[in-house]
Amino acid sequence: MNYWEFLIQYLPKMASGAVMTVSVMICALLLAVTISIIFGLMRITNSKPIQGVAFVYIEFFRGTSLLVQLYWIYYVLPLMGLTLSPFMSGVIALGLNFGAYGAEVVRGGIQAVPKAQWEAALALNFSSKQRIRRIIIPQTFTIILPPAANLTVELLKATALVALITVVDLMFVAKQLNATTWLSAQVFGTALLVYYAMARFALIPFLRWLEVLAARKVGKS
Amino acid sequence: MLQNLKSKALSVMVGALLIGTAQAATADELSDRINAGEPIRLGFATAIPWAYPGDNGEPLGFVNAIALVVLEEMGITNYETSVNEWAGLIPGLQANRYDIITGGMYILKSRCENMNFSDPIGLFGDAMLVPAGNPKGIHNYQDVISTGAKLVTGAGFNTVEAAKKEGVPEDQMMLVAGEVEILAAMNAGRADVAVQTFFGAKEHVDKSNGKFEVTNPADMPEWTKNWVGIGMRHSDTDFLAAFNEAMAKVVGGEAWMANTAEYGYTEFQLPGEDASTEFACANR
Amino acid sequence: MEWRWEFAIEILPRMLWATGNTLLAAGAGYAIAMVVGLILMFGQQTPYRVVNIVVRELVEFVRSTPLLVQLFFVFFVAPQFGVTLSAWTSAMLTIGLHFGTYLSEVYRGALEGVPKTQWEACRALNFSTVYTYRRVILPQAFPIALPGMGNYLVGIFKDTPLLATIGVAELMHTANALGAETYRYLEPYTMVGAIFLIISLPTALGLRRLEAAVARHQGKLNH
Numbered sequence: 001m002n003y004w005e006f007l008i009q010y011l012p013k014m015a016s017g018a019v020m021t022v023s024v025m026i027c028a029l030l031l032a033v034t035i036s037i038i039f040g041l042m043r044i045t046n047s048k049p050i051q052g053v054a055f056v057y058i059e060f061f062r063g064t065s066l067l068v069q070l071y072w073i074y075y076v077l078p079l080m081g082l083t084l085s086p087f088m089s090g091v092i093a094l095g096l097n098f099g100a101y102g103a104e105v106v107r108g109g110i111q112a113v114p115k116a117q118w119e120a121a122l123a124l125n126f127s128s129k130q131r132i133r134r135i136i137i138p139q140t141f142t143i144i145l146p147p148a149a150n151l152t153v154e155l156l157k158a159t160a161l162v163a164l165i166t167v168v169d170l171m172f173v174a175k176q177l178n179a180t181t182w183l184s185a186q187v188f189g190t191a192l193l194v195y196y197a198m199a200r201f202a203l204i205p206f207l208r209w210l211e212v213l214a215a216r217k218v219g220k221s
Numbered sequence: 222m223l224q225n226l227k228s229k230a231l232s233v234m235v236g237a238l239l240i241g242t243a244q245a246a247t248a249d250e251l252s253d254r255i256n257a258g259e260p261i262r263l264g265f266a267t268a269i270p271w272a273y274p275g276d277n278g279e280p281l282g283f284v285n286a287i288a289l290v291v292l293e294e295m296g297i298t299n300y301e302t303s304v305n306e307w308a309g310l311i312p313g314l315q316a317n318r319y320d321i322i323t324g325g326m327y328i329l330k331s332r333c334e335n336m337n338f339s340d341p342i343g344l345f346g347d348a349m350l351v352p353a354g355n356p357k358g359i360h361n362y363q364d365v366i367s368t369g370a371k372l373v374t375g376a377g378f379n380t381v382e383a384a385k386k387e388g389v390p391e392d393q394m395m396l397v398a399g400e401v402e403i404l405a406a407m408n409a410g411r412a413d414v415a416v417q418t419f420f421g422a423k424e425h426v427d428k429s430n431g432k433f434e435v436t437n438p439a440d441m442p443e444w445t446k447n448w449v450g451i452g453m454r455h456s457d458t459d460f461l462a463a464f465n466e467a468m469a470k471v472v473g474g475e476a477w478m479a480n481t482a483e484y485g486y487t488e489f490q491l492p493g494e495d496a497s498t499e500f501a502c503a504n505r
Numbered sequence: 506m507e508w509r510w511e512f513a514i515e516i517l518p519r520m521l522w523a524t525g526n527t528l529l530a531a532g533a534g535y536a537i538a539m540v541v542g543l544i545l546m547f548g549q550q551t552p553y554r555v556v557n558i559v560v561r562e563l564v565e566f567v568r569s570t571p572l573l574v575q576l577f578f579v580f581f582v583a584p585q586f587g588v589t590l591s592a593w594t595s596a597m598l599t600i601g602l603h604f605g606t607y608l609s610e611v612y613r614g615a616l617e618g619v620p621k622t623q624w625e626a627c628r629a630l631n632f633s634t635v636y637t638y639r640r641v642i643l644p645q646a647f648p649i650a651l652p653g654m655g656n657y658l659v660g661i662f663k664d665t666p667l668l669a670t671i672g673v674a675e676l677m678h679t680a681n682a683l684g685a686e687t688y689r690y691l692e693p694y695t696m697v698g699a700i701f702l703i704i705s706l707p708t709a710l711g712l713r714r715l716e717a718a719v720a721r722h723q724g725k726l727n728h
Contacts (some may be wrong), residue, residue: 013276067666068698075309075690078316086318102670112625153569160571162671166305166318168278171574176274176304179267179401182428184581192578194569199569308685335688373672377685395592396682397672409584411592470679503551 006186010177017173018194024087024159024169028094029152035099040106054103057066066159069093074165090162098155103149109144110136142214149207153199160195170194224245249322251457251499260299263288264319266307268400269424270484271325274304284325286480287342288451293476294467307399309376311335314454321464322452325418327379328501329447337458338450340465340491341501342472346438348422350407350415353434359414360440362387373412375399380416383445400424407433420485448492448501513692516683523679530573530593530675531662534600538661539654541605546612561568567606573667575599580671596668604661608654615650616642648719655712659705666697676700 042054061069070093073088084092121131138153163171174191178184222366224458227376255261263280265272266376272282280289280302292300314336327336327345351359357368362384365372373395374380395412397403404425415422422435438446450475471477473491549562567575579595590598619642627637666677680693 157571
């Protein structure tokens with residue numbers, strides 16, 4: 001069959017897999033952002049114990065492989081009594097892993113805001129809350145957006161791994177189609193194109209738009 | 222024979238007693254869930270023609286067909302499927318990700334230690350997949366050892382244990398995830414010979430358009446011929462008994478043979494009168 | 506399920522042997538990536554616009570798609586076109602290309618980070634291109650590139666488990682095989698995680714030290 005026939009017959013199936021990919025990504029992203037903010041802030045508090053906890057968490061999840069974490073949560077946790085669905089196992093593993101990387105980005109972002117800004121806010125008699133909300137956070141946001149955008153694209157690509165713990169995402173569907181049709185070039189080639197389209201033509205423009213929005217809020221554009 | 226008859230009679234009695242008291246709180250966890258109306262979850266890997274998912278995830282393959290025939294006899298028509306890698310089937314069962322393994326597992330002692338098997342659903346053998354013409358003249362594990370050929374098989378397959386028992390050295394073995402990867406490895410010339418079930422090998426020959434052929438299963442060691450059962454957790458003993466009881470009624474029957482015919486299952490595969498899970502657990 | 510120490514010790518030799526394979530795979534893949542990165546970077550700066558655009562699109566494509574899908578593509582598709590390579594070789598080439606695209610971006614960023622005035626000064630002083638690169642530009646670009654290169658070195662090491670899916674006998678693959686043989690997954694998977702930690706943490710720390718040392722050295726040179 002030629003490629004058009006292939007697409008007509010199998011693209012709907014792959015599209016439903018892509019929908020699962022996006023679901024996993026969005027849920028994991030929400031978890032990762034939450035963890036990034038919490039642990040990023042924990043890293044710069046004045047309390048040494050809290051810093052230590054955050055440090056251990058970040059180094060642990062950055063130092064181990066995502067696939068190993070996935071397998072552990074999927075196969076080993078149930079033996080200890082905690083059985084999460086494949087979808088939740090994937091979301092949690094991705095969220096914890098990327099949350100660790102995100103925490104470092106958040107930390108770097110806050111520390112990169114010039115000291116002068118903090119001092120000026122103090123001099124102008126801003127309350128602590130106002131200072132954080134109106135001066136520091138908007139600037140942090142613009143600083144962390146480019147590396148955060150990179151991490152988000154990485155997250156999209158990393159969702160492919162959840163196929164290995166039986167989540168029926170795009171990668172899983174591709175493997176199944178390959179197993180039954182052996183049209184490997186068409187199947188995996190189309191999968192690559194779909195991932196590429198999602199990253200290049202949906203995700204990245206959205207992230208660019210966020211950057212422009214943030215820059216405008218800070219008065220830079 | 223008498224032993225087998227006695228155990229069959231016992232399981233029939235137990236099964237009847239249990240089905241009669243199905244609402245009792247002493248039924249195992251799986252039976253409780255089924256009786257509460259929840260679907261039973263079938264776990265299998267992609268291994269054509271044994272078990273594989275259809276376009277909408279429906280369970281195809283003869284092991285699935287047989288399991289569904291037995292389940293229907295038990296009055297269970299509500300099911301879900303979970304497609305895994307082969308090596309993940311047993312840990313997935315233990316992690317409660319599904320309830321029965323319908324991948325087509327040989328009954329092996331090492332497996333019996335970690336799970337229960339139903340009564341056998343058939344008798345099967347292994348064979349080797351070689352390039353057409355069998356240039357290296359490989360027919361069994363000893364030939365593999367003597368020719369120094371690279372042998373590929375799936376992680377967690379019964380053939381891994383068998384190859385080790387026959388003495389195939391570690392560096393001659395290549396382990397991949399499953400049936401699909403086995404054919405891919407052979408296609409790419411990454412291995413000289415593959416060892417798998419006879420049915421799996423035949424499927425690969427069909428898919429390869431004459432590039433490969435399958436050796437005679439009679440050339441494999443006699444003790445590798447084995448029975449296949451449906452896998453369950455150790456704790457689901459009541460369900461196991463009910464399942465066996467239902468299977469005894471439908472084995473080799475009309476629905477059984479009709480639903481498996483398209484996959485190549487014939488009466489030669491029927492388990493036979495002397496088939497026994499206890500025997501297989503002890504001797505394989 | 507409790508931890509069984511005798512079992513853990515029993516499988517340790519095999520796990521350590523597989524760790525060697527993992528390090529080899531990471532090292533070889535990274536070496537390929539470093540070279541591929543250079544080629545891809547210069548491929549975007551040729552005098553021929555078409556070549557630049559094609560290479561740019563290739564880099565974007567490989568960078569934006571999952572390594573796992575690329576591995577499966579090479580594993581399944583290449584043989585169908587007659588390209589038969591061992592699992593190792595195809596894994597190395599794929600991972601090398603994938604990380605090569607990342608490194609090409611790191612190199613590009615590093616070169617752009619060198620102030621334009623440096624180039625102009627070399628022009629004015631009549632330095633040859635080779636001399637310019639060797640004595641002026643590259644020494645300044647290197648510290649800028651180092652954090653990125655270090656990150657991807659650790660990253661490639663942590664991505665080696667993906668090679669298990671196409672049969673490369675590295676650490677994750679061995680853990681899977683052990684689990685399948687013995688039906689115990691707790692010890693193999695936990696040990697894999699521990700081994701990864703034991704290797705990547707000191708490496709990351711060491712890289713940070715290296716960055717600091719290079720930066721200090723640069724500081725001395727810039728006077």
